[in-house]
Amino acid sequence: MAEQVAITVDGAEWSVAAGITIAAAFTERGQPGWRRTRLRGEPRGVSCGIGVCFDCLVTVNGTPGVRACLAEVRPGDVISSENGSSFADDQSVPEPAPAPTVDRCDVAVVGAGPAGLTAAVAAADAGCAVQVLDLGERPGGQYWRWGPATADGRFHHGWAAFTALRERFDAHRAGGQIIYRPGHAVFQLQPPPEATTASAFRVHAVAGDRERDYASVLAQAVVVATGAYDLQLPVPGWTLPGVMAAGAAQSLLKSSAVTAGHRVVVAGTGPFLLPVAVGLAQAGARVVAVVEAGQPLDYLRHPAGLAASWRKLPEAGGYLARLARHRVPVLRRHAAIAARGDGRLESVTVARLDQVGRPVPGTERTLAADVLAAGYGFVPQVELLGEAGAQLSGGAQPASPVAVAGPDQQTTVPGLFAAGETTGIGGSDLARAEGEIAGRAAARFVGRPVAPPPRAVVRERAALRRFAAIMQAVHPVPSGWTHWPADDTIVCRCEEVTLGRLRAAAALGADDARSIKLLARPGMGWCQGRICGPPVAALLAAGLSEPTAERAGHPAASGLSRPLAQPVPLGVLARLAALDDPAETEAASAEDAAGARPDHEGKM
């Protein structure tokens, strides 16, 4: 039924469904791994599935380092898998040259998922000129990720809500109130310089065809709705092609209608595992087991919170019923503690866990599988917020901070708002409530007369946050997971750093995120520690070596900074050398903004 396109992959002619991702094309062809790592030459394929981990890089039409999980195939694409470095010493590749675009607006929104879209529409409703910058190629974010093959929403939840939201979004685009910029990798968010009256944020992005151009947006207020990604835990064999984040299996299905494999083990903790398993089973995969590390009966200990969000209960019950219909066994207080295979996943070892999460000896079982979809919760993407000076705090996992936000979703930086998973993991309904509040508040910040958010939305946000807190309490990452990896297990996928090397660095005196990074390189690679950061923090907290130094006081918390939230070609970064002196930029933007205003005010 779907239209087919012809592409060339490593010299072979492939015919694949139009609009699916390159990762989905490989997966559908039964080739779960395509990149070879630089140091060990190991095969890698899709891992995070949403553009965070950089494990799936391919060269497309001469451009190296393209994320196969994000890029959709286009007719005639010439794709080659990468071996070692993603850099092609090929003089024929054109230099990035197009003129930079600098746009000004009232409110910039980073991210086009449930929170970002809702915020953009709310701000546009209030009369703001809005620009939406998003890494993806279509609006919807990861939750509503879609493509030509899935536009009917059959793999989605809340599709009617999305359709309604998109209609409003598209209407504002048609009316010129919203400018939508897909394929924009925002790498930094500069707050307004201090002590200037006409303040503007500057949003910097890598943009254009296969990420070669630079784009910049000046905005009076910014809403950051960059979402979250799955927390994966390093277990023996987790770098094998076929082992991926639960969200990656989900995104293959949602974006491309491709099942990640034939025999799937879904493992981890949290209610998100259920829809992943149901989706895969409905799409025709055999779900061998759902392996849940927590003990969901613990929900009964939190009746007050459950009452506040009663709607969630029948939803979970519905998933369980459907799993039963597909004869999917659910193993509770179990974990997938190892993955095995020769060049690709062949089997998964599951074991029962004791009270703290260590495997109970003698309970190991081997399940034949070609996919392990794992997720132990989510890590908010707060790099842009942190680098812009917004205060971050705690979070559900080690080294997974969230943005501190006030009742109006404003961070500690005036004019900078955060909505959705960046303020704490809570799901799409909460993200939409926060987006609604943030969009209105941003409009008010830039001087638009806007009504406060409906009380129902504010109540909804409070109820959903209570529910999220219960979910986190019931589905903690089992602390004993640090017993699952072995010394030769890779912890940092990018730099191929094993647990043994972390131990060696600890023996040299490394005791916090920064010092272990400096001595053993976890977090130094493409993903800048997004994937290994939380596990490394947990391993450090659990103790990696005998004490080699007497210590007083506590190691610094996380402390990892990621000043570039996305990789930036030096030719693009070089554009920033022409940035004016901050004060001059402000003066210019004030004039321009004054000039641009009446246009929008006319619509009020």
Added chain:
Amino acid sequence: MTPARSRDSRDSFDAVVIGAGIVGAACAYYLARAGLRVAVADRGAVASGTTGAGEGNILISDKEPGPELALAQLSQRLWRELGDELGPGAELDPKGGLVVAAGPAEHAGLREFAAAQAQAGVTAQAVPPGELPGLEPHLASGLAGGVFYPEDMQVQPMMAAALLLRRARDLGAELRLRHEVTGFETAAGRVTGVRTSAGLLSTGLAVNAAGTWAGQIAERAGLSLPVLPRRGFIVVTEALPVLIRHKVYTADYVANVASGSAGLEVSTVIEGTASGTVLIGASRERVGFDRSSSLRIVGMLAAQAARLFPVLARARAIRFYRGFRPYCPDHLPVIGADDRLAGLMHACGHEGAGVGLAPATGQLIAQLAAGQEPSLPVDPFRPGRFAEAVYG
């Protein structure tokens, strides 16, 4: 950690080194090798200050003849010994340095500088433009030539510091991390102990190797020491195949290093590392301990790098970081006893050359502590020179 315990003999040392960066590690190593019972105290972790924000340069090429060059040459010899002792983890790489000139006048200046260095025993080879591609195939065309310094080396600075500290520990030294030095105990005008956030370390010798923060440590002894921060940014690329073989920098680097300007100076310094990344520097500005990002400076570094190596325009930067070089008004480090307080020595103020100059600094400190004749004259580095400059 209790007050009572701080009187234990286990908290009594022949020397307490303040700072677990590369200079403190070298001081601890040479002091321990001389048979002293040493403690190293740092408010953070190993290499958590400027050492962890550097490139690991061991350079002869950028030093004009004089006391700093002599110190660098001594350090060069010591680094070669240490390379064997510390093992491959330190990633000591005698790769050589290449200084390039854009125009003929600049090239003439470079050659003149090199001729003076050669008088002082430096190996420097003039490179005509036609031979540049042989040394660096990806270098931009149209350069006027360069000078090659085969003695320049690079080391992984954090690992080098950590391995030096491990060797020191093997020799009996103790590491006290997250011990912030809060002051000094004195009796009859002599140091008798170093106070830390976790108790007193009794000692008759304190070595201030606190790098950019050494002035603050001196202040805690009631003394002034003009060590100031000079901020620099480094841009790091994705891991690349070997594109750049040597440390390559432009002629203006030497002028900027020696400059006393507070304003922004940006020269081009590029080198690969054992892990495949390419490090791109170097900016210098005196803005205190301002940790904020300057995308404009980062952009300037990227633009210059792509000009010198056009192939890098397509390479992706994956991070940048900033560090604070410990800078003294006369650009010389401070090494030796402080006349104002017996038992206090300084080993700091190496600006951007701390990694290169660390072993010589450590050896001189150990020799001075033992009352031995130092390997080279330390008079130019003496801490008292700043006071003289003010009153003289």
